[in-house]
Amino acid sequence: MKKIGFLSFGHWSPSPHSQTRSAADALLQSIDLAVAAEELGADGAYFRVHHFARQLASPFPLLAAAGAKTSRIEIGTAVIDMRYENPLYMAEDAGAADLIAGGRLQLGISRGSPEQVIDGWRYFGFRPAEGETDSDMARHSAEILLDVLRGEGFARPNPRPMFPNPPGLLRLEPHSEGLRDRIWWGAGSNATAVWAAEKGMNLQSSTLKDDEDGRPFHVQQAEQIRKYREAWKAAGHAREPRISVSRSIFALTDDRDRAYFGHGNQEDDQVGFIDEKTRAIFGRSYAAEPGLLVKQLAQDEGIAEADTLLLTVPNQLGVEYNAHVIEAILTQVAPALGWR
Numbered sequence: 564m565k566k567i568g569f570l571s572f573g574h575w576s577p578s579p580h581s582q583t584r585s586a587a588d589a590l591l592q593s594i595d596l597a598v599a600a601e602e603l604g605a606d607g608a609y610f611r612v613h614h615f616a617r618q619l620a621s622p623f624p625l626l627a628a629a630g631a632k633t634s635r636i637e638i639g640t641a642v643i644d645m646r647y648e649n650p651l652y653m654a655e656d657a658g659a660a661d662l663i664a665g666g667r668l669q670l671g672i673s674r675g676s677p678e679q680v681i682d683g684w685r686y687f688g689f690r691p692a693e694g695e696t697d698s699d700m701a702r703h704s705a706e707i708l709l710d711v712l713r714g715e716g717f718a719r720p721n722p723r724p725m726f727p728n729p730p731g732l733l734r735l736e737p738h739s740e741g742l743r744d745r746i747w748w749g750a751g752s753n754a755t756a757v758w759a760a761e762k763g764m765n766l767q768s769s770t771l772k773d774d775e776d777g778r779p780f781h782v783q784q785a786e787q788i789r790k791y792r793e794a795w796k797a798a799g800h801a802r803e804p805r806i807s808v809s810r811s812i813f814a815l816t817d818d819r820d821r822a823y824f825g826h827g828n829q830e831d832d833q834v835g836f837i838d839e840k841t842r843a844i845f846g847r848s849y850a851a852e853p854g855l856l857v858k859q860l861a862q863d864e865g866i867a868e869a870d871t872l873l874l875t876v877p878n879q880l881g882v883e884y885n886a887h888v889i890e891a892i893l894t895q896v897a898p899a900l901g902w903r
Contacts, residue, residue, distance in 0.1 A: 565866075565869070565870055565871060565872055565897075565900070565901065565902055566606035566607060566637070566870065566871040566872070567605060567606055567607070567871075567872050567873075567874065567892065567893065567897055567902055568600070568605055568606050568607020568608060568609055568636070568637060568639075568871065568872075568873050568874070569596070569600055569605065569607070569608060569609065569873065569874045569875075569876045569885070569889055570609040570610070570611065570641050570809055570873040570874065570875045570876065571593055571596065571608075571609070571610050571611065571619070571875075571876050571878045571885075572610075572611040572613070572618050572619065572875070572878065573589045573590075573593055573610060573611065573618050573619030573878055574589070574617060574618050574878060574879050575588055575589040575617050575618070575879070576617060576879060580879075581879040582879060582880060582881035583878055583879045583881070586617075589618070589619060589878070590619070590624075590625055590628075592878065592881070592882050593608075593610060593619065593625055593629065593878070594625070594628050594629050594632055595882045596608065596876070596878070596882050596885055596886065597629040597632065597633055597636060597638065598629075598632050598633055599882060599885075599886040599889075600636060600886070600889055601633045601634070601635055601636040603886065603889055603890050603893055604893055605636060605889055605893060606636065606637060606871070607636060607637040607638075607639060607669065607871065607873065608629060608633070608636055608637070608638055608639070609637075609638075609639040609640060609641045609669070609671070609873055610622060610625060610626075610639070610640055610641070611640070611641060611642070612640060612642065612643045612644060613644075613678065613679070614644070614647055614678055614679070614680075614683050614687075615678060615679040615680045615683050616678075616679045622640050622643060623656040623657065623659070623660050626638050626639075626640070626660040626664070626668060627659065627660040627663045627664070629664075630660060630661075630663045630664025630665070630667060630668070631663050631664070633664075633667075634665070635667075636667070637667050637668075637669045638660075638664050638667050638668055638669070639668065639669030639670060639671060639747075640669075640670055640671045640672070641671040641747070641749060641767050641769070641807070641809065641873060642671040642672055642673040642675065642747075642749035642767060643670065643671065643672045643673070644672075644673065644674070644675025644676075644678070644684075644701070645672050645673065645674065645675070645700075645701040645702075645704040645705050645708075646674065646675055646684040646689060646697050646700055646701045646704075647675075647683070647684045647687050647689065648672075648704055648708075650704045650705070650707040650708035650711065651707070651711060651735060653708060654708055654711045654712055654735050655735055655736070655737070657670060657712075657739070657742060658712075658735070658736070658737045658738055658739040658742065659737050661739035661742050661745075662737055662739050666739065666740075666741055666742075668739075668742060668745060669745050669747065669765075670742075670745060670746050670747065671747040671748075671749050671767045671807075672705055672708070672746060672747070672748060672749070673701070673748060673749030673750070673751075673767075674697070674698045674701040674702065674749075674751075674755075675701065676837065677837055677838055682697070684697065684700075702758070705748070705762075705764075706762065708746070709743060709746060709762060709763070709764070711734070711735055712742055712743040712746070713743055714734055714738040714740065714743075715732075715734060716731050716732030716733050716734045717732055717733075717734065718732055718733045718734070719732060719733075720732070720733050744763075744802060745765070746764050746765065747759075747764055747765040747766065747767045747805070747807070748762070748764040748765070748766060748767065749767040749768075749769060750766060750767070750768060750772075750787065750791070751769075751771070751772050751773055751841075751843075752772065752773040752775065752787075753773075753775060753786070753787050753790050756768070756787050756788070756790060756791040756794075757790055757791060757794040759791065760791045760792070760793075760794035760795040760798060760804070761794055761798050763798070763800050765804050765805040765806065765807075766788065766791050766804065766805070766806045766807070767806075767807050767808075767809075768784050768787060768788065768806070768807070768808050768809075768865065768869070769808075769809045770809050770810065770811065770845060770846045770875070771837070771843050771844065771845045771846065772784060772787065772843065772844060773841060773842070773843055773844075774834055774842045774843055774844040779832055780832045780844045780845065780846035780847070780865070781846060781863045781864045781865040781866070782864055782865075783844065784808060784846070784864070784865035784868075785864035785865050785867065785868045788806055788808075788865070788868040788869060789868065791804075791806065792804070792806075805870055805871060806868065806869045806870055806871065807869055807870075807871035807872070807873055808865045808866055808868075808869040808871075808872060808873070809872075809873040809874075809875055810846070810848075810849065810863075810866065810872065810873070810874065810875065811829070811848035811849065811874075811875045812848070812849040812850075812856065812860070812874055812892060812896075813848075813849065813850040813888060813891075814851075814852070814853045814856055814888075814891040814892055814895055814896055815850060815851060815852050815853075816852075816853065816891050816895065819884065819887075820850075820888075820891075823877070823880070824848075824850040825850060827850070829847055829848035829850075830847055830848070831847055832844055832845060832846055832847050833845040833847075846865075853891070853895035853896050856896050857896055857899040857900060860896070860900060861900060874888070874889065874892060876888060876889070
């Protein structure tokens with residue numbers, strides 16, 4: 564049985580064709596969509612983080628608000644770019660948001676993707692140490708985050724504090740028990756998936772990855788997931804990991820669906836370069852009548868290997884239409900694939 568949630572990039576645009584014309588619209592509609600998705604029976608509401616863009620950026624106020632407005636659905640990210648994060652401050656924000664949500668936070672983190680500006684993390688006050696890359700910096704910050712989320716004391720207390728301290732070294736507060744096991748790493752390659760397994764993080768695999776052998780995207784993604792599972796088992800972790808994949812999937816059930824997505828423009832994988840050195844493969848989108856969708860998705864090896872499916876949604880089409888998109892998948896496609 565798979566979990567199915569949505570993933571929103573939270574775009575906004577002043578265009579008259581957009582129903583999400585401001586940052587306030589993007590944030591408030593994100594909360595409303597999380598509430599609607601929970602009412603429809605979806606399992607997760609996930610949000611992407613981009614800096615210097617007309618998209619969702621600072622995740623924790625949104626996660627806390629969505630957590631306060633809902634009661635069951637998982638609230639998460641896919642992903643937070645760790646090149647921009649102070650991991651200790653992030654641990655405090657994450658602990659607070661998770662407590663507000665009652666332990667439902669699922670935090671996807673990663674090295675991030677190419678951004679709107681050159682080396683944007685430098686404007687946030689971060690730069691790699693001597694001999695490191697920005698990817699090294701992101702992984703180092705992730706390791707610090709994982710360490711402090713264990714909830715063990717590490718800071719020497721002031722002998723004359725303003726308020727009484729518990730005995731021993733102090734930890735960051737607020738601490739949310741169990742959050743450490745709900746950290747996911749967004750892996751763009753087989754190697755980083757293996758590294759995530761070794762570190763005890765869950766795995767998020769999106770709609771693109773490094774093109775490592777020229778095979779179709781979903782086949783390469785399935786191989787990535789198998790390598791992750793092998794590394795997890797070899798590391799000897801006590802719990803079972805979770806693995807999500809993202810897809811753009813639209814069931815064509817009415818004239819709106821067919822007008823928006825019924826043109827068959829993205830039925831093949833695409834290959835390109837996300838930077839000067841990295842050849843990437845982008846997975847296809849799915850848009851078809853529900854019966855045909857079931858057959859197509861049953862052949863997707865990446866989906867078959869994962870336990871969680873995140874549906875990327877066109878948030879600028881508004882909450883009502885996106886709720887319709889989610890409901891169509893949950894009611895007319897997912898049950899035939901074994902969901903519940």
